[in-house]
Amino acid sequence: MKKLSVPVVVVVVVALWALMGLVRIPKVASEQPDIYGFGQLPVLLDGRIQPIDSTARNAMQVIRHKSTGRYARNGGEEKTIPAIEWLLELAAKPNVALTRPVFRIDNEEIKDNLRLAKDEKHFSVNDITAGDNFERLARESGRIHSKDASLRTPYEKSLKAVADSLLIYQRLSKSFRPQHSADFDSELTQLETIFPTGMAAVRAHETNAEHNEDDHHQFSGLIETLIDPSIRDGDRSGVMFWPRIIPVDTSWQSLSTNLLSSISTAASAESDWKIQFHPATKAYAGMISAYAKEEGETFNNKLREYQDYLKNNGFTIELSKTGKEFAFNNFDPFYKCEILYVLAFLLACGGWLTLAKWPNQTAYYLIALAAVIHTSGLIFRMWLEGRPPVTNLYSAAVFVGWGAVILGLILERIYRDGIGNVVASSVGFVTLLVAGGLSLSGDTMEMLQAVLDTNFWLATHVVIITIGYAATFVAGFLAIVYVVRDFVANKVPFDKTNRSSLTKMIYGIVCFATLFSFVGTVLGGIWADQSWGRFWGWDPKENGALMIVIWNAAILHARWGGIIRERGLVAMAIFGNAVTAWSFFGTNMLGIGLHSYGFMDKAFAWLMVFVCMQIVMLTGGLMLGTLGQAGKPVVQKSGQAAIGLPPVAQLVIEALVIVASFAITIFYLLKALGIWL
Numbered sequence: 127m128k129k130l131s132v133p134v135v136v137v138v139v140v141a142l143w144a145l146m147g148l149v150r151i152p153k154v155a156s157e158q159p160d161i162y163g164f165g166q167l168p169v170l171l172d173g174r175i176q177p178i179d180s181t182a183r184n185a186m187q188v189i190r191h192k193s194t195g196r197y198a199r200n201g202g203e204e205k206t207i208p209a210i211e212w213l214l215e216l217a218a219k220p221n222v223a224l225t226r227p228v229f230r231i232d233n234e235e236i237k238d239n240l241r242l243a244k245d246e247k248h249f250s251v252n253d254i255t256a257g258d259n260f261e262r263l264a265r266e267s268g269r270i271h272s273k274d275a276s277l278r279t280p281y282e283k284s285l286k287a288v289a290d291s292l293l294i295y296q297r298l299s300k301s302f303r304p305q306h307s308a309d310f311d312s313e314l315t316q317l318e319t320i321f322p323t324g325m326a327a328v329r330a331h332e333t334n335a336e337h338n339e340d341d342h343h344q345f346s347g348l349i350e351t352l353i354d355p356s357i358r359d360g361d362r363s364g365v366m367f368w369p370r371i372i373p374v375d376t377s378w379q380s381l382s383t384n385l386l387s388s389i390s391t392a393a394s395a396e397s398d399w400k401i402q403f404h405p406a407t408k409a410y411a412g413m414i415s416a417y418a419k420e421e422g423e424t425f426n427n428k429l430r431e432y433q434d435y436l437k438n439n440g441f442t443i444e445l446s447k448t449g450k451e452f453a454f455n456n457f458d459p460f461y462k463c464e465i466l467y468v469l470a471f472l473l474a475c476g477g478w479l480t481l482a483k484w485p486n487q488t489a490y491y492l493i494a495l496a497a498v499i500h501t502s503g504l505i506f507r508m509w510l511e512g513r514p515p516v517t518n519l520y521s522a523a524v525f526v527g528w529g530a531v532i533l534g535l536i537l538e539r540i541y542r543d544g545i546g547n548v549v550a551s552s553v554g555f556v557t558l559l560v561a562g563g564l565s566l567s568g569d570t571m572e573m574l575q576a577v578l579d580t581n582f583w584l585a586t587h588v589v590i591i592t593i594g595y596a597a598t599f600v601a602g603f604l605a606i607v608y609v610v611r612d613f614v615a616n617k618v619p620f621d622k623t624n625r626s627s628l629t630k631m632i633y634g635i636v637c638f639a640t641l642f643s644f645v646g647t648v649l650g651g652i653w654a655d656q657s658w659g660r661f662w663g664w665d666p667k668e669n670g671a672l673m674i675v676i677w678n679a680a681i682l683h684a685r686w687g688g689i690i691r692e693r694g695l696v697a698m699a700i701f702g703n704a705v706t707a708w709s710f711f712g713t714n715m716l717g718i719g720l721h722s723y724g725f726m727d728k729a730f731a732w733l734m735v736f737v738c739m740q741i742v743m744l745t746g747g748l749m750l751g752t753l754g755q756a757g758k759p760v761v762q763k764s765g766q767a768a769i770g771l772p773p774v775a776q777l778v779i780e781a782l783v784i785v786a787s788f789a790i791t792i793f794y795l796l797k798a799l800g801i802w803l
Contacts, residue, residue, distance in 0.1 A: 133488040140466065141495055147457045152208070159417050159425040165210035166452045167432070168444040169369040170378035172572035174511075177448035179455055181369050182209035184569045185298055189291045190228050190248065191566055193455075197226050197248075216295070217302040218418040224251045229291055233284035251295065254288065263289055297368045301381060303414045304352050311415035314408060317348045318401055321392060324348075325399040349389065354382040372406045373441055381407065405435050451510060459503035460524060460558050466496035467531075467555035474547035478611075489547040490538055496554065497531050504528060511571050514585040516592050519714065520561050520570040525589075526710075527557030529596030530603075533638075537604075537631055545628060549603045557599075563732070583653040591646025591671065595710050597639035598674060602703030602740070604632045605696040609747035629692050632699050633685065639702075640678040647671045670709025677705045693751040700744040704737040738791040742784055749780040 152162050165179030183193040186209040195207035216223040227248040231237060237244055240259050255263070267289035270282045278286070303310045317324075323338070324345025330337035370378035379387070384404055392401035409432035416425035436445050470492040477486035504515050504524065516522045534550020564570075608628050611620040650671060651661040662668060681698045684690045690698060715730050 132484045133491050136488050137491040137495055140469075140492060144462050144466075144495070144499060147462065148453065151453060151456060156426075158422045159214075159413075159420075160422075160429055161208065161210050161214055162452070163426070163429050163433070164214065164413065165208075166445075166449050167371075167429075168373075168436070168441065168448040169371045171369040172569045174571060175444050175447060176569070176571075177452045177455075178213065178369070178371075179210050179452050180569070181298075182213035183455060185209070185294055186212065186228065187566050188294060188568050189230070191230050195226065195228050197228070213298060214414075214417055216299050218414045220299055223299070226250055227253070229254060229288065229295075231284070231288060233281060235281045236284055236288065251292070254292065263292070300354060301369050301371065302410055304382065304385070305354055306351050308351075309415050309418070310411040311408075313348055313351060314403055314411045317345075317352065318403070320345055320348075321401040322399045325393060352385050353389065371410065372404055373436070373439075373444075374404065381410065406432065409435065447510070450506075454503075454506050454510070459499045459506075460561065463496045463500045463503070464555055464558045464562075466492050466499070467551040467558070470496065470547060471551035471555065474544045474551060477544045477547075486542075486544045486547060489544070489551065490535070493531060493535060493538075493547060493550050493554070496551075497528070497535060500524075500528050500531060500554070507571065512581075514581060514589055516588045517584060518570065518572070519711070520564040522588075522592055522710070523557050523561035523564060525592050526596040526599065527554045527561070529593050530554060530557065530600045533597060533600045533635065537635075541627055541631065543624065543627065545604065545607055545631065548607055549600055553596075553599055553603050583649070587646055587649035587653050590642055590649060594639050594641070594643030594646050595674065595706050597635050597642060598678060598702050598706045601632050601635040601639060601699045602701075602706070604628060604635065605699035605747070606703075606743050608632070608696045609700070609743055609750065612747065612750050625692065629695060632695055636678055636681050636699060636702075640675065640682060643671070643678060644675050647675055666713040667709075670713040673709050674702075674706055677702055693747060696747050697744040700740050700747065704740040707733060707736055707740075735791050738787045741787040742791065745780050745783045745787065749777060749784070 154160055154162065162179075165182065166177050168175050169178055169181060170176075171181055186195060187193055193209055195209065195212045196204055197207060198204050199207070212223070212226065212228065215226070227246075227250045229249050229251070230247055231240075231242065231249055231254075232247060234244065236242075239262075240254060241256070242249055242253060254260075263285070266285055270278060270286045270289075273282070299305065304313075307313055320341065323341045327337040327339075327342040327345060329335075331342050368380060370380045372379045372381060372384040374384065384407055388401060388403050388407070392399055409428050412428035413425050413432075416422075416428060433445070436442070470489040473485045473489035473492070477483075477489065507521065507524075508515055511517060515525045515528075530553035531550045534546045534553065536546070538544070538546025538550065540546075608625070611624070611628075614620075647668075650668070654663065654668070655661045677698075681690075681695065681702065684698065685695055712730075712733050715733070
C-alpha cells in the first residue's frame with residue numbers, strides 16, 4: 127500500500143483535474159448575455175444537427191488553426207476568446223469583428239504581397255483587405271480555382287486557403303443576420319407594421335395609381351435589407367459553413383431562405399396583406415440585436431423563449447443532443463489525453479533512470495486513466511454520429527492511437543519494464559497530434575460519403591484493418607525503443623534479457639498485426655465487390671493495404687527463415703512505420719482512386735518528415751549493431767554474411783544514409799513549417 131501511495135495520489139489528482147472539464151460547464155454572470163446557452167442551440171450543417179458552438183469551433187479551426195481566438199477586448203489585455211463569442215460578435219457587431227485578428231497566415235510570400243507584418247501570424251479582415259488587396263485576392267483566387275489542384279504551388283495553395291477562410295467568414299456573418307441589416311429585430315418589427323400599407327403602395331405603384339411614395343420607399347428599403355441576393359446558396363447541400371438555423375416542421379432552412387419564404391407567402395395574397403415571421407427568425411433577430419446593444423437581460427429572455435419554443439414543438443431530442451455535444455466540446459477529452467500521455471511518457475522514461483518503481487507505476491496508471499478518457503471520447507463520438515468509431519481520417523487517427531494504447535498497456539501488464547508505457551504514451555500522443563492537424567479542415571463528424579454509408583462494413587472491415595495498422599505502429603515504436611535503449615546503454619542498462627524480451631514483444635505484435643491487417647484487407651475486398659462490382663482494382667488505397675500485409679508477412683518469413691535476427695527484426699519493424707504511414711495516410715494525398723474522398727494533401731511534408739525519421743532510426747540501429755558496445759567495429763553474423771562488406775564499408779554506407787535522410791527530414795520540416803517554400 128505504501129508503494130502505491132504516490133501513483134494513487136497522482137492519478138486521483140489528475141483524474142479530478144480531467145473531470146472538472148466535464149462537471150464545470152462554462153457560465154456567464156446573470157446580467158451578461160448567455161453566450162454558452164446560445165452555443166447549445168441546434169442548427170443543421172454538414173448533414174447533421176450540431177450546436178452553434180461546434181459550428182463556431184470548426185470555423186475557427188479552419189481560419190485560425192485553433193478552436194479559440196486570442197485578442198484584446200475593448201483595448202484591454204490579450205485573452206483567450208471562446209469561438210462562440212467570436213461568432214456572436216461576427217453576427218451582431220460586424221464592424222468590430224472586422225478588426226479581430228483571427229486569420230492565420232504563415233506563408234511569407236502572401237504576407238509580402240498583401241503588405242502584412244512579417245513578424246505577425248494572425249490578421250484581421252481589415253488587415254487582409256486593406257487597399258486593393260481584396261480585388262487582387264479575388265483575381266488570384268479565381269485564377270487558382272481554375273487551375274488543377276495537383277499543379278498548384280505552395281503559394282497558390284496558401285492563397286486559396288486565405289480566400290476560402292474569407293468566404294467562410296462572409297457566410298457565417300450572414301447566417302444569423304441579413305448582411306445589410308443594422309438592427310435586425312427593429313427591421314422585422316417595422317416590416318410587420320408597415321407590410322399592409324407597403325404592399326398596397328407597391329401594387330399601386332405598379333399600376334401607376336395614387337399612393338404614398340414614402341410608404342413605398344420605406345417598404346422597398348426594408349425588403350432590400352432583409353433579402354440576400356445569394357439566398358438560394360444557403361440551402362444547397364455541400365455549401366461550406368452556411369448553417370440552416372430555422373427549424374420548419376421536420377426540415378431546416380437558412381435564415382435568408384426563411385425570410386424570403388415568409389415575405390413571398392404574405393405578398394402572394396390578393397389583399398389584406400399580413401406577414402408572419404417564423405418564431406425562430408424573430409428569436410434570432412431579438413438575440414442578435416440585444417447582443418449588439420449589450421442588453422444582456424433582453425438577450426437571455428429571447429434565448430429562453432426560443433429554447434421553450436423548441437421544447438414545445440418537438441425538438442427536445444435535438445436540444446438534448448446539442449447540449450451533450452456542447453459538454454463534449456467543453457470537456458475536450460482528446461486534448462486532455464494528449465497531456466496525460468506526455469506526462470506518462472516522461473515518468474516512464476524517468477523510471478529507467480532510477481531503481482524506484484513508483485515512476486513506472488504512476489505512468490501505467492496515468493495511461494490507464496487516459497485510456498478510459500480516450501475510450502469515453504470514442505464512444506461519445508459513436509453515439510453522436512450513430513456510427514462505428516472509424517468514419518474518416520480524423521477518427522481513424524484517434525482509433526489507431528486508442529488501439530496502440532491498449533496494446534501498450536497489455537504489454538506493460540505482462541513485462542512490467544516500462545517499455546509498454548513508453549510505446550503506449552508515445553503512439554497515443556503522436557496519433558492524437560496528427561488527429562488535431564486533420565481537424566483543421568473543419569467538422570470531424572460530417573455526413574459520410576454514400577459508399578461509406580454502411581455500419582456493418584464500417585464496424586468490420588474498417589475497425590479490423592485499423593487495429594492491424596495500430597499494431598504495426600506499436601511494433602515499429604517498440605523497435606524504436608530498442609534502438610534508443612541501445613544507444614544509451616552506457617547510461618541506462620540494456621542487457622541481454624531486456625533485448626530478448628523487447629524482441630519477443632516486437633515479434634508477437636507483428637504476428638498480431640499481420641492477422642488483423644490481412645483479415646481487414648480481405649473484408650475490404652468483399653465490401654468493394656458489393657459496392658463497385660470488383661474485389662480488387664489496384665486502387666492506391668488497396669495497394670497500400672496490401673503493402674502492409676506483405677511487409678508484415680515479409681518480417682515473419684525473414685525471421686523464420688533465419689535471414690534476419692534480432693537487429694534485423696528491429697530494422698524491419700521500424701520501416702513498417704514508414705510503410706504503414708504511407709499506405710494509410712499517403713495514398714489519400716495522391717487525390718486519385720476510389721478511396722481518395724474527403725482526405726487532405728496538406729500533411730505531405732509532415733509525412734515525409736516522419737518517413738525520413740524512420741529511415742534515420744533504422745539505419746542508426748544497424749550502425750549500432752556494426753559498432754561494438756566499446757565503440758569498435760565488429761562483424762555481426764547476419765550483417766557480414768548478408769551484405770558481404772567489411773565493417774568499415776558498412777559504417778560508411780550507413781552514415782551516408784543517415785546524413786541524407788536527416789537532410790531530407792530538415793528540408794521537409796522547413797516546408798511543413800512554411801519556412802522553405
